[in-house]
Amino acid sequence: MDLLATVGGGLSLSALLSGCGSSEDSGAAAGSEEGGSELDEPVKIGYIPITDSVPLILAHAKGYFEEEGLKTEKPTLIRGWSPLVEAFIANKLNMAHFLIPIPLWMRYNNDVKVKVMSWAHTNGSAIIVGGHTEAKDFKDLGGSQIAVPYWYSMHNIVLQMGLVEAGLKPVIKDQGAELASDEVNLMVMPPPEMPASLAAKKIDAYIVAEPFNAMGELKAGGRVMRFTGDIWKNHPCCVVCLHEEQTVRKPIWTQKVMNAVVRANVYASKNKEEVAELLSKDGMGYLPMPAAVIKRAMTHYGTEEYMASGACRNTADWKNGRIDFQPWPYPSATKFMVDWMNKTVVGGDNSFLDGLDREMVASDLVDYDFVKKSCEMYPEWKDDPSVNPTDPYKREEVLSI
Structure with missing residues (x-):
């Protein structure tokens, strides 16, 4: 079942x-x-x-x-x-x-x-966007297909916090359905499937626990848009x-x-x-x-590249x-x-x-x-x-x- x-x-x-x-x-x-x-x-x-x-x-x-x-x-x-x-x-x-x-x-x-x-x-999670997208912030995710690990997850909650704050509307539709420019389509996907789906452009982004963010960076051409621990402290x-x-x-x-x-x-x-x-x-x-991959997932944080991209914005104050x-x-x-x-x-x-x-x-x-x-x-x-x-x-x- x-x-x-x-x-x-x-x-x-x-x-x-x-x-x-x-x-x-x-x-x-x-x-x-x-x-x-x-x-x-x-x-x-x-x-x-x-x-x-x-x-x-x-x-x-x-x-x-x-x-x-x-x-x-x-x-x-x-x-x-x-x-x-x-x-x-x-x-x-x-x-x-x-x-x-x-x-x-x-x-x-x-x-x-x-x-x-x-x-x-x-902490320990992030929003990964595909290399085929130009998304740098939540406001850039309109019209996207985004995978979450489970409907009842911190990931779905934090993602939707950001989308709504940016004026976007989370929806649940078939992937082939037409999306308005302010809609973001959400779907549940097992974490191990996310990097490959991103690399194949079946989805535009995902939010998940580590090490699948590190895997997305190293193996699927993805980049961290934002770490969840930088949105909701600890x-x-x-x-x-x-x-x-x-x-x-x-x-x-x-x-x-x-x-x-x-x-x-x-x-x-x-x-x-x-x-x-x-x-x-x-x-x-x-x-x-x-x-x-595991070491990156557990230790690679607060670096110049993440500070410059906006993936980390609160590291100096939050020290997480x-x-x-x-x-x-x-x-x-x-x-x-x-x-x-x-x-x-x-x-x-x-x-x-x-x-x-x-x-x-x-x-x-x-x-x-x-x-x-x-x-x-x-x-x-x-x-x-x-x-x-x-x-x-x-x-x-x-x-x-």
Whole structure:
């Protein structure tokens, strides 16, 4: 079952859920089969081959889960958000990273008991325009075909912020349909397909997580129009998710999992080049791209070329990176996301957002307890440039479109 097609058609996950039982039912069955320590269940990670996944796959690569006394299976690489969501709901995975609006949609539109446990990273995405275009800013994108990784994504939200600010109208039409000069046609495309589609001029631009922006620059003749972390300061993108019933049934297991993830966040923040090499296909192969691409995706930022082109405009003041790693899930960003989801054009029925209370979502969707204990165990998380060390658990959201 293709979940993207389901979303596009305005349907729910009811067919999938009826086929595999609810998350709670499946979890209870798993618990009854264990009959032993709650640490017996292996950590089963699913991930997309993007740098957003670094804390999860790095924790596995460095043996952090095992050092917490946990068993692990080899992380499962999945090439699209739809099958990753499906695998998580079917309990084939007990841990995954999702674009931050996805668990919100899963929980409140489809009653999937997913819990956001931490942020995987901040920043780490960009808008790439094709070499066949002359676009330098949002106002230049009228009449364009632009790919997003998922309707419910930070990417779709930030892209539409910029388009609307420039007086353009986001629409969803067949690619062959005529567009007005002020319309921009949006479509969902799996991230691995984006660079090749741009090179073939099937699309004019895309917005996605790294390393597919670096790949677009190096392999598809694309250029960065704007980094998303230069638009929304230190924005969340992917979040670390678990099944809620698992956090209730296995609190010791959950805490140990989060300890490993936060430890990996800290290591990635302080050792970006080393981590890029380690996880690339030239290293341990978790990410199927050369080390040069991953290194660019994680470190190449704030350069003269980006400053001159306008891709970076706030680097001097914001002092962020192309991608940064810190785990704390700021409630202000969750509330901000809820507000903007109501203003964003998506395929399918989004009526579940009507009346959705931002305060309720921030307290109900996210679990702060486990990650805070892990942050206290690894206080170096506050050293990341995206964190205010004098008041690390609070912030205000800053936009500069």
